[in-house]
Amino acid sequence: MNFKYGMLTPLLALFGVAVGFPLCYAVYLSVTDYRLTDREPPGFVGAANFVSALSNPAFWEAFTTTAIYVVIAVCGELVIGFALALALHQQRWAKDLSRAIVLAPMFITPIAVGLIFRFLLNDQIGAVPALLHAVGANYDFFGSGRALLTLAFIDIWQWTPFMVLLILAGLESMPKQPMEAARVDGAGPVYRLRRVLIPMLAPVLTVAVLLRGLDALRVFEYVYATTRGGPGTETQTLQYFMYLEGIQFFRLAQASAMAFIVLVLVLAVIVIAFRTIERNKA
């Protein structure tokens, strides 16, 4: 075997054990009737778990809830992150300090962020409701119709810095000449933004949105720390739903099947996104 392939072997072996084995084991579980409380070898049930998941309204409700959450959170992060990145890009002094401050939320573990907001938004002891009360306002952050928005807001608070990081890197690696040429030609700021900056940043923005979207799909900690999926099932996201199914209710086989359905859908989105990027490049 060629030496360069030999050098790859440890990585491949690790990858096989750390990723390949759990994935294959999950595939195996998804076609069985395995429950966490079973002590006997599970029976083969074929596609029954997939059919059951696809025909389960609760699964699709959780899917829709997650999709809405991802769209709100990622759009918010993109807009705010883009604005912040532009501001930081223009900054002339104390750049390192301000960037460190802006990026800080990203380094807190999500469960801690969930717990912080659980009490920060508490109507009796929270700072945010206290400020609202001071100006005569009242808002039920975890009430019906609002809880999902609140969770998306928490996501925006924590993960906008990630968007800032990627967009800022894109801005700093971008050639300055096209923007300067546009300015010399008399293009206004809005025109330059729309016609020069955004098109040049498009590949970075696509990757940033994709990465954040995939990460936001996995939302679990905020739900667990604050609403537990309520009111009713309004904030029951896919991950929380699968956690209940697989761990709380012992139906690991069904949860595995659901996870694979989500995986296929996500892979489809990724493939479409990258093909779009490639087409635009061409």
Added chain:
Amino acid sequence: MTIPTFGRDSARPKPARWLPAFLATMVLVMSGCAGTGGSGEQESSGVGDVPTDTSGTVRVLMENVPDTDIVKSLVGEFNKKYPDIKVDIETMTFDQMRDRLVSSFQASEPAYDLIVVDNPWMDDFAAAGFLEPLDERIASTTDYRPDDFFPSLTAITDVDGTKYGVPFYNYALGYIYNARDLAAAGLSVPTDLDSLVQTSQRLKSGDRAGIAMQPQRGYKIFEEWANWLFAAGGSIYDQDGNPTLNTEQAARALNAYIETYRTAAPPNSLAWGFDEAFRSVSSGKAASMISYNWNLPALNDPSGASGERAGQFALAPIPGGKSALGLWSWAIPTNSAAPDAAWAFIAWITSPDIDAERVAKGGAVIRQSSLTNQKVLDEGFGAEYYKTVGEILKDAEPLTQGQGGEEMIQAVGTELNDAAAGNKSVEDALRDAQAAVERIQK
């Protein structure tokens, strides 16, 4: 790209170059995946009286709560009787416990020799064969007095006529109130559902809530509402074990619960659980709550969260007299490596004398005799408190019976929360809750 090989092109045959790297990687990975091994497996003898020269290590998994700390403080005393049994207690938060337990049951090498089991898990774990039956051990332990345990507690450890656990601590609910507020309002302790609603409403003044409620989806709202259901004369199951959630009493209880939430609870508290309610009451922002009986000492602790309000709180049975009940039980996993040593510890820590010592240190009550034990009365939380706890435990019932307890609680708790949020009518919520329980526990 070609990776430079710095002239090391080789004398050894080619496979030999990657094979050591591959093997080393596999060894590292496999050793990382390997368990730490058991503590030397022993066969279960099933005996009650374990000889004092028994040796072994008992690895215990417990929840990270004050009752566990009390148990830890007694291990030294246990070792005076059993010097060769090492009790190794590992604690973790509630949310981590069940996942760890289930994975340890499935492991080829036992991870724990003694565990504590929450009551919704008992039937599922017993049916799966994860727990050792304890009837013989209980019956053959000298001076153990199993009839002294509250029957409401031992009923939970009984699965189809076999006992799989021994009570460790109860978490029955009671009505906890600020006695000074109640007196100032000229009110007496509510004794039925209507007076609970009215008292809560009249205790509300300005920003101060009459009652801090816990309508969070899932376990919390079901646990709280069950007390309202009992107060309305309803039940969760009938005598034959059939669910009875879609009844006139249940509708009355849920209407009363929602009315109280809207008129007497802190505003915007739909996602509140225990932590928020406790903070609200201890900080004086709510006058009462329905919570675990052993929260009273915590609220009245001068060095605790209540500050100047410490000493103002009192405990009463749930209006109507019947409480929702929870229980943690000691149990021995069937794959325990030291079942006899584990039983030695269970039998010792739950024996009448040691139990009284544990309760006197602040542990939750499980034996009737501990309530009148002089040491408990002298060193514990006062005769009045223990009298009330005795009344509560006399008439208390768990949220669930049979397998699928967690799912049943989640399903009912979701419907109740939906109704409290105003997304569903009381009738629809109860109908759906009943249907869900029938489906889950058919």
